[in-house]
Each structure stands twice: as C-alpha cells, then as structure tokens.
Amino acid sequence: MNEEQLKTLQWLGEQHFEEQRALRASEENLFSWSSSIFLGGLGALTGLKGLSDASWSATWRLLLIFGIIVLICVILLLAYLIHRNAERNQAALTSIMTQVRQTGAAINLPVVADDRVTRELYFFVRWGALAMLGLVTMALVWLLG
Numbered sequence: 127m128n129e130e131q132l133k134t135l136q137w138l139g140e141q142h143f144e145e146q147r148a149l150r151a152s153e154e155n156l157f158s159w160s161s162s163i164f165l166g167g168l169g170a171l172t173g174l175k176g177l178s179d180a181s182w183s184a185t186w187r188l189l190l191i192f193g194i195i196v197l198i199c200v201i202l203l204l205a206y207l208i209h210r211n212a213e214r215n216q217a218a219l220t221s222i223m224t225q226v227r228q229t230g231a232a233i234n235l236p237v238v239a240d241d242r243v244t245r246e247l248y249f250f251v252r253w254g255a256l257a258m259l260g261l262v263t264m265a266l267v268w269l270l271g
Contacts, residue, residue, distance in 0.1 A: 135226050142219040149212040153205065157252060160201045164259040167194075171266040182270045190267045198260040205253050213245075 135222055139219060139222040142215055146212060146215050146219060149208055153208045156204055160256055164263055167263050187267055187270060191264045194260055194264050198257055202253055209249050
C-alpha cells in the first residue's frame with residue numbers, strides 16, 4: 127500500500143472516529159432529554175394528584191396514555207437508529223484500522239476499549255429503564271381518575 131492510500135485511510139479513520147463521537151453524544155443527549163421529560167411528567171402528575179380532588183374522564187386518561195405510548199415509541203426508534211448507525215460506523219472504523227495495521231503502519235486514532243456485548247447491554251438497560259419510566263408515567267395517568 128502506498129503512502130497516498132495510507133493517508134486516505136488515516137483521514138477516513140479520523141472521519142469515522144469523529145462521527146462515532148458525534149453519534150455517542152447524540153445518544154447521550156437523547157437519553158438526557160427523554161429522561162428529563164418523563165421525570166418532569168412524573169413530578170407534574172404526582173403534584174396534580176395531590177392538589178386536585180377532581181377526577182379525569184377515562185377518555186382523557188386514555189388519550190394521555192396513547193400520547194405517552196407514541197412518545198416512548200418515537201424515542202426508542204430514534205435511539206435504535208442512532209445505535210444502529212453507531213454500530214455500522216464502528217464496524218467501518220474497525221475495518222479501516224485493520225487495513226492500516228496489516229500494512230504495518232501506525233494509525234493515529236485513539237483506541238476505544240469497549241466490546242460489542244457491553245455496548246449492547248448498556249443500550250438495552252438504558253433504554254429499558256426509560257421505557258419503565260414511561261410505564262410508571264402511564265400508571266400515574268390512569269390513577270388520576
């Protein structure tokens with residue numbers, strides 16, 4: 127492999143590394159935003175239950191629950207798409223690093239020391255916890271009646 131190809135692979139590796147960092151930041155921001163939404167909703171619903179003796183009709187409660195289900199589905203879909211893109215990007219980055227290492231040249235990219243199983247477990251635990259927050263919010267909405 128000539129010098130020009132190595133420079134191209136190095137540049138491509140840097141681009142994939144930066145994209146990986148941006149995807150992780152996007153997932154962090156999505157989780158932070160969505161958990162804030164649900165925790166704020168939990169606080170508002172518990173405050174409403176304690177302040178008001180009026181009950182909500184079943185239609186309003188079902189409408190709110192449907193809205194929460196849609197919100198959870200959209201958030202989980204976005205999280206899945208970000209995660210899938212991060213996995214594809216990680217595979218491309220690994221391929222580039224393998225090609226450069228086969229030539230014996232050094233690559234100037236930081237090595238991330240996490241494996242696929244850990245990333246998958248972290249993804250499912252994190253977003254499963256958020257889905258549970260949504261279920262608790264739905265239960266509180268139902269109890270408003």
